Amino acid sequence: MTVKGYLIKNAQMPDGGIKDLLITDGRIHSLAVGINDATATIIDAKGCVVLPGLVDLHTHLRQPGREDAETVLSGSRSGAKGGFTAISAMPNTSPVADNAGVVEQVFRLGQQSGLLDVFPIGAVTQGLEGAALSEIGAMADSIAQVRVFSDDGNCVFDPLVMRRALEYIKKFNGVIAQHAQEPSLTVGSQMNEGEVSAVLGLKGWPAVAEEAIIARDILLVDHVKSRLHICHVTTAGGVEIIRWAKARGINVTAEVTPHHLLLTDELARSYDPVFKVNPPLRTQKDVMALREALADGTIDIVATDHAPHTMESKECEWQEASFGMLGLETALSIVQKTMVDSKLMDWAQVADRLSTAPARIGGYSDQGRNLEIGAKANVMIINPSASWTVDKDLVVSKSRNTPFHGYELPGVVTHTFFNGMATLIDGALINSGGSE
Amino acid sequence: MSVALSALEISRALTRISHEILEANPSSDLITILGIPTRGAHLAVRIAASMSQIAAREIPVGMLDITMHRDDLRMHPPRPLMPTSIPSSGIQGRDIVLVDDVLFSGRTIRAALDALGEIGRPRTVQLAALVDRGHRELPIRADFVGKNLPTSTTQSVKVHLTEIDGIDQVVIEDN
Amino acid sequence: MRHLLSISDLSKAEAVSILDTATELARVSDGAVKKLPTLRGRTIVNLFAEDSTRTRISFEAAAKRLSADVINFSAKGSSVSKGESLKDTALTLQAMGADAVVIRHGASGAPQRLADSEWMLASVINAGDGTHEHPSQALLDAFTIRKHCAKGAPDLAGIRVAIVGDVLHSRVARSNILLLNLLGASVSLVAPPTLLPVGIEKWPVDISYDFDAVIPSVDVVMMLRVQQERMSNLFFPNAREYSRYFGLNSDRLKLMSPHSIVMHPGPMNRGLEIAAEVADSARSVIVEQVSNGVSVRMAILYVLLAGQSLEAGEK
Numbered sequence: 027m028t029v030k031g032y033l034i035k036n037a038q039m040p041d042g043g044i045k046d047l048l049i050t051d052g053r054i055h056s057l058a059v060g061i062n063d064a065t066a067t068i069i070d071a072k073g074c075v076v077l078p079g080l081v082d083l084h085t086h087l088r089q090p091g092r093e094d095a096e097t098v099l100s101g102s103r104s105g106a107k108g109g110f111t112a113i114s115a116m117p118n119t120s121p122v123a124d125n126a127g128v129v130e131q132v133f134r135l136g137q138q139s140g141l142l143d144v145f146p147i148g149a150v151t152q153g154l155e156g157a158a159l160s161e162i163g164a165m166a167d168s169i170a171q172v173r174v175f176s177d178d179g180n181c182v183f184d185p186l187v188m189r190r191a192l193e194y195i196k197k198f199n200g201v202i203a204q205h206a207q208e209p210s211l212t213v214g215s216q217m218n219e220g221e222v223s224a225v226l227g228l229k230g231w232p233a234v235a236e237e238a239i240i241a242r243d244i245l246l247v248d249h250v251k252s253r254l255h256i257c258h259v260t261t262a263g264g265v266e267i268i269r270w271a272k273a274r275g276i277n278v279t280a281e282v283t284p285h286h287l288l289l290t291d292e293l294a295r296s297y298d299p300v301f302k303v304n305p306p307l308r309t310q311k312d313v314m315a316l317r318e319a320l321a322d323g324t325i326d327i328v329a330t331d332h333a334p335h336t337m338e339s340k341e342c343e344w345q346e347a348s349f350g351m352l353g354l355e356t357a358l359s360i361v362q363k364t365m366v367d368s369k370l371m372d373w374a375q376v377a378d379r380l381s382t383a384p385a386r387i388g389g390y391s392d393q394g395r396n397l398e399i400g401a402k403a404n405v406m407i408i409n410p411s412a413s414w415t416v417d418k419d420l421v422v423s424k425s426r427n428t429p430f431h432g433y434e435l436p437g438v439v440t441h442t443f444f445n446g447m448a449t450l451i452d453g454a455l456i457n458s459g460g461s462e
Numbered sequence: 463m464s465v466a467l468s469a470l471e472i473s474r475a476l477t478r479i480s481h482e483i484l485e486a487n488p489s490s491d492l493i494t495i496l497g498i499p500t501r502g503a504h505l506a507v508r509i510a511a512s513m514s515q516i517a518a519r520e521i522p523v524g525m526l527d528i529t530m531h532r533d534d535l536r537m538h539p540p541r542p543l544m545p546t547s548i549p550s551s552g553i554q555g556r557d558i559v560l561v562d563d564v565l566f567s568g569r570t571i572r573a574a575l576d577a578l579g580e581i582g583r584p585r586t587v588q589l590a591a592l593v594d595r596g597h598r599e600l601p602i603r604a605d606f607v608g609k610n611l612p613t614s615t616t617q618s619v620k621v622h623l624t625e626i627d628g629i630d631q632v633v634i635e636d637n
Numbered sequence: 638m639r640h641l642l643s644i645s646d647l648s649k650a651e652a653v654s655i656l657d658t659a660t661e662l663a664r665v666s667d668g669a670v671k672k673l674p675t676l677r678g679r680t681i682v683n684l685f686a687e688d689s690t691r692t693r694i695s696f697e698a699a700a701k702r703l704s705a706d707v708i709n710f711s712a713k714g715s716s717v718s719k720g721e722s723l724k725d726t727a728l729t730l731q732a733m734g735a736d737a738v739v740i741r742h743g744a745s746g747a748p749q750r751l752a753d754s755e756w757m758l759a760s761v762i763n764a765g766d767g768t769h770e771h772p773s774q775a776l777l778d779a780f781t782i783r784k785h786c787a788k789g790a791p792d793l794a795g796i797r798v799a800i801v802g803d804v805l806h807s808r809v810a811r812s813n814i815l816l817l818n819l820l821g822a823s824v825s826l827v828a829p830p831t832l833l834p835v836g837i838e839k840w841p842v843d844i845s846y847d848f849d850a851v852i853p854s855v856d857v858v859m860m861l862r863v864q865q866e867r868m869s870n871l872f873f874p875n876a877r878e879y880s881r882y883f884g885l886n887s888d889r890l891k892l893m894s895p896h897s898i899v900m901h902p903g904p905m906n907r908g909l910e911i912a913a914e915v916a917d918s919a920r921s922v923i924v925e926q927v928s929n930g931v932s933v934r935m936a937i938l939y940v941l942l943a944g945q946s947l948e949a950g951e952k
């Protein structure tokens with residue numbers, strides 16, 4: 027299909043102004059009131075909001091190794107459906123992305139899909155085992171140009187290993203994304219430790235296991251003057267520590283997932299493992315603290331922690347089930363529901379938290395740009411006054427483990443443009459990407 | 463709703479049944495009266511008292527809960543069990559008179575016969591009912607009947623007793 | 638009521654009705670009657686993914702006294718222990734036409750997963766799941782307490798019960814706390830702080846770390862089993878120290894009020910949480926708990942299954 031470009035008419039910009047936006051040759055050609063172009067495909071965006079394409083700093087794509095749960099292609103399609111133009115593939119694949127070979131493979135698969143940018147995240151330690159550093163330099167110098175390193179799923183627990191990793195990445199302005207989980211306080215843990223776990227007889231996962239690592243790593247990064255990113259903050263206490271660190275000027279950023287902005291540990295009462303996630307769902311008090319922190323910037327970004335799992339990993343006893351939930355296709359709707367509709371944030375802040383800030387943290391220079399003339403046309407459109415009902419059987423991801431099945435959510439993502447090419451039009455994926 | 467038996471008629475019927483039982487069982491020292499809870503149990507107590515007076519000897523009386531022997535358990539919500547109390551003379555070799563308030567399909571009596579069979583082997587088993595309303599589904603008949611009440615299956619027969627309901631009367635209701 | 642997964646499934650009236658039914662059934666089985674036809678033609682499966690001979694035998698005896706057909710699907714040598722998924726097991730039980738599944742499982746919530754799933758239609762009875770609940774044990778404990786302490790009352794109003802030991806890992810304690818409260822008893826938990834769950838402040842119980850202070854004021858001392866492996870997980874220093882502070886020995890037995898009783902769900906660690914002479918003393922109703930178990934489980938099966946509606950076409 028050859029098109030001369032796309033003219034988005036009467037859209038609300040993140041700052042609230044109503045303009046037309048013309049995309050040609052992969053870039054934003056013009057941005058003004060009353061643009062006319064006879065050759066472009068016209069998109070009537072009246073009542074819709076245009077945002078820079080969303081950027082996810084925390085995605086599990088399962089390839090290589092568990093292609094039955096997700097592939098780079100299926101995850102990319104899921105991302106395009108949710109309005110994303112860049113996602114970041116966590117390294118806990120099989121084999122682990124702890125060397126240049128695996129990150130280049132994932133990067134190339136992303137390029138083949140052509141639906142969005144897939145930026146691989148490299149493992150901090152070999153095999154995610156927490157002992158020896160992986161080939162961080164080789165991954166940084168590979169064609170994937172990895173800048174974000176994480177042992178996500180595992181915590182980089184040994185303080186010396188963490189110190190060395192933080193120091194080593196300074197060479198290329200990298201960042202360590204820490205999964206903060208004190209291991210000996212969480213052996214066999216199943217859900218947030220508190221009132222609900224006590225009743226359900228499921229092994230508790232104390233908030234302090236997360237907060238202790240956040241505090242330690244903040245002190246470490248301050249000492250070695252590097253860059254630290256805290257993955258999926260879930261507790262009010264963790265927020266307080268990060269707020270303290272930022273007030274002291276310490277170079278730390280933090281993310282929150284959509285599900286931790288909405289769901290609580292009360293859902294575990296069903297024993298349905300679709301609500302089993304690492305880190306666990308916490309209490310309403312934590313949820314409110316996370317929303318406040320995202321609004322005031324203590325938490326910099328929303329990241330999905332999109333974690334696809336096959337049916338059999340969830341159709342079982344709670345304690346046997348895998349941790350994780352889908353996130354890409356529902357992320358922006360959850361943010362609208364919890365942050366925008368509740369008046370905690372405006373759309374400009376949404377653009378920052380879901381695009382500009384994550385692109386800056388990840389060093390993704392063509393992503394997260396303000397909507398301005400000449401920028402790569404990574405753009406998405408949401409209709410905030412429409413709503414939809416989540417149906418696990420209709421998700422684009424290969425897996426079905428969405429915790430929002432049956433929820434009616436506000437905000438329908440209608441269009442996604444990746445480098446000027448439409449990947450989603452009127453809610454339908456139009457370029458299915460390369461072959462599997 | 464119409465009253466089929468007044469308090470006085472109930473009293474007369476029970477007295478008559480008491481006489482008939484004694485006449486039918488000349489060796490009255492072998493008789494044991496067993497009521498089927500809840501109302502049958504109260505009727506059994508009244509009949510036994512009346513018989514004791516007539517015969518000038520204590521007639522043993524007890525009650526037999528048949529809930530666990532019913533064949534229609536799956537059609538109704540589970541009901542609480544009623545107590546079973548067998549007089550110390552037992553049932554072995556005795557003339558047992560079962561007492562129920564209304565004889566209808568006969569299924570309650572079948573269950574009662576099963577329940578008795580679990581406990582022992584009586585010499586005879588006889589049946590007394592305050593009301594026989596017909597519509598039997600099993601080959602069962604009463605030996606002693608207070609009153610035969612021809613009814614349609616759309617009607618229901620309610621026995622009220624002072625011990626439970628504060629009044630003695632039998633009424634027929636149209637559903 | 639279709640399933641018995643947790644004591645929280647029961648209203649007070651339902652709980653009392655189960656105890657009343659059990660009382661009548663106990664009288665029946667004490668007499669000449671060993672078998673009732675009540676559940677003739679119904680199939681009850683004992684699905685024991687975790688070994689527990691005593692609970693399985695108790696449910697089996699209860700089911701057989703009600704004339705049900707019993708199928709045992711026990712841990713050793715069955716597919717349950719060979720990694721077959723709960724879903725596949727449930728589909729198998731459905732195909733076998735199970736009317737009720739009595740499940741013992743190491744994973745908290747496994748019975749609820751069975752009950753909530755569309756994998757099978759049978760009634761689910763929780764016979765102990767992980768560290769969650771063990772409702773039939775709590776009902777037989779309440780039955781035993783009522784018999785000894787309630788002075789003819791239908792509930793347990795005013796009765797004081799101490800539950801002593803590893804509350805954190807005890808499904809027996811969780812079910813008992815719920816049921817004792819439901820029936821009006823007051824509950825004191827006595828345990829080292831390490832063996833009480835975080836979040837317990839919200840429970841309707843008193844908490845004490847001082848066994849000696851609690852003993853004289855209670856009508857029932859319910860001891861919980863302490864598993865030896867807890868020591869390696871730093872819950873307490875060693876067995877000797879645990880026994881010294883939280884074991885029921887003959888000195889503590891002397892502190893008990895005159896009509897009070899000693900209970901234990903079994904199996905006991907004699908010499909650890911309970912001294913042999915206490916377990917065998919006149920105050921101990923531990924053996925009676927076992928025999929009451931059959932009547933109470935008959936009552937549970939009766940209440941869950943007797944009223945279950947027929948499938949279409951059957952009359």
Ligand SMILES: [Zn+2]
Pocket residue numbers: 178179205257258304305
């Ligand atoms: Zn993580």
